[in-house]
Amino acid sequence: MLADRVVDLGTAPYWFTVIAALVVIVPLVHARVRAFAIAGVDLGFACLCAGAAGAPFVLALIALAYALVALSGRSRIAAGAAGAVGLALFVAHKLPAIELPSGARGALAAIGFSYVALRAVELVRAVAERRHPPPRLDELIAYLIPFHMLAAGPIQAYDDFRAQPAVPAPLAFADALDGMDRIARGLFKKFVIAQAVHDVLLTGFAARGPYFVLEVQAYYVWVYLDFSAYSDIAVGIGRLLGRATPENFANPLAARNITEFWERWHISLSLFIRRNLFIPIQLALGRKTDGAHPLATACVAIAIAFLACGLWHGISLRFLAWGALHAVALIATNVYRHRLLARLGRKGVKAYLARPVIRVIATALTFELIAFSLVVVVYP
Amino acid sequence: MRRTAALRILWIAIRIALAIVMMGRGSYFMYQGF
Numbered sequence: 001m002l003a004d005r006v007v008d009l010g011t012a013p014y015w016f017t018v019i020a021a022l023v024v025i026v027p028l029v030h031a032r033v034r035a036f037a038i039a040g041v042d043l044g045f046a047c048l049c050a051g052a053a054g055a056p057f058v059l060a061l062i063a064l065a066y067a068l069v070a071l072s073g074r075s076r077i078a079a080g081a082a083g084a085v086g087l088a089l090f091v092a093h094k095l096p097a098i099e100l101p102s103g104a105r106g107a108l109a110a111i112g113f114s115y116v117a118l119r120a121v122e123l124v125r126a127v128a129e130r131r132h133p134p135p136r137l138d139e140l141i142a143y144l145i146p147f148h149m150l151a152a153g154p155i156q157a158y159d160d161f162r163a164q165p166a167v168p169a170p171l172a173f174a175d176a177l178d179g180m181d182r183i184a185r186g187l188f189k190k191f192v193i194a195q196a197v198h199d200v201l202l203t204g205f206a207a208r209g210p211y212f213v214l215e216v217q218a219y220y221v222w223v224y225l226d227f228s229a230y231s232d233i234a235v236g237i238g239r240l241l242g243r244a245t246p247e248n249f250a251n252p253l254a255a256r257n258i259t260e261f262w263e264r265w266h267i268s269l270s271l272f273i274r275r276n277l278f279i280p281i282q283l284a285l286g287r288k289t290d291g292a293h294p295l296a297t298a299c300v301a302i303a304i305a306f307l308a309c310g311l312w313h314g315i316s317l318r319f320l321a322w323g324a325l326h327a328v329a330l331i332a333t334n335v336y337r338h339r340l341l342a343r344l345g346r347k348g349v350k351a352y353l354a355r356p357v358i359r360v361i362a363t364a365l366t367f368e369l370i371a372f373s374l375v376v377v378v379y380p
Numbered sequence: 381m382r383r384t385a386a387l388r389i390l391w392i393a394i395r396i397a398l399a400i401v402m403m404g405r406g407s408y409f410m411y412q413g414f
Contacts, residue, residue, distance in 0.1 A: 177392075
C-alpha cells in the first residue's frame, strides 16, 4: 500500500522546481503567458518524475485527456469513453499484477494517478454537464497535474480552479511570509516530528501485548502528521505562487464523531465524495422513492460512497473492509443522531453534546475507531 | 512589527534547517491513495 517514493519532498529536484516556479511564475502579469508558464512547469515536473521511460506516456495521456474532455462537451459517448479509459488506467495503476507498457506504470505513479483520476472525473463532469467550456491545453495540464499537488493532493474542485483569477494580486510581504511559514510547518512536521514518532514508537506492528495498543495510537498520529504535512507544503507553495490550493485538514484528531472526522480529515476527498457520489446517489434514490425514506436513502448513499472510497485507496479486500467499517460507523452515527433529535429535540441534543464528559468520551471513541480502522489495512 | 516579522523569519529558518538536517533518513509515508 505504500507507493514508491516518486515525488520525494526530501530531494533536490522537487525544491529546484519550487524555486524555478517561483522565479518564473510570480513576476508574470500577462494572463496567457502566466498560464503557459504554469503548464510548462507542471508538465516538465511530471515528465521529470516519470523519467525518460515514462515521459512519453505522460505526454500521450495528457493528449488523450485533452481530446476526450473536449469531446465530452459534445457527446455523452465521449464522456463515457473518458470514464472507461480513466477507470481502466486507475485499476491498472492500483493492481501491480496487470502488465503495462514500458514506463507506463512508473509514469502513473509519478503523476499520482489516484488523484489525477479524481480531478479528471471533476473535469469531465463539469464539461459534460456544460457548467464550464472545455479547457485549453494549458488549463487542462494545470488542473490535472499541478506539480505542488502531485504527491498527495489536495484534490481541487474544478469549479474552484476556474474561479481563481488568471493573474493573482502581486505577492505581498505578509503573504510571502504566510506561505513560507506554512511550508516550514509542513517540513518540520514531516521530517522532524513525524520522523521522530516513526523512529521512536513504530515497529511495523511487530510488538505484541499492550505495546500493540500504543502503536495503534502512534501509527494514526504518524499518518496524520505525515499526510497533513504534505498538504501544508502544498498550501504554502500555492500561496506563494498565487495558485488556489484547498485546505485538507482541520485538526481531525479532535473529531467528536466519524462524520466530523470526515469533515476534518482529507477534506478535499470528503468534498469530492459528497459532490460526485453521495449527493448524486441520494438524489437518484430520493427520486425513485419520492423522498419517502430520507434516512434510509442517506444510509444507502453513505454505504456506496464509502465502499467506493475504500476501493479508491486500494483495490483489495482490506481496503474494502476499511471502507465498509467507515460506512457502518457513519450510518450508525447518522441513525443515532436522528434518534437523539427525536428524543431530545434540537436544543436538547446541543446541550447533551456540549457536556464535557460526553465530549471527552466521544472524542476518545472516535480516535480509537479511526486508529483501529487503520490497522485493518496496515497490519502485516 | 519589524521585530515580529524578524522573529517569524527566524522561526521559519530554524524549522527548515532542522527539516533539512533530518531529510534523507527515510520513513516516508507516501499518501498516494493511502
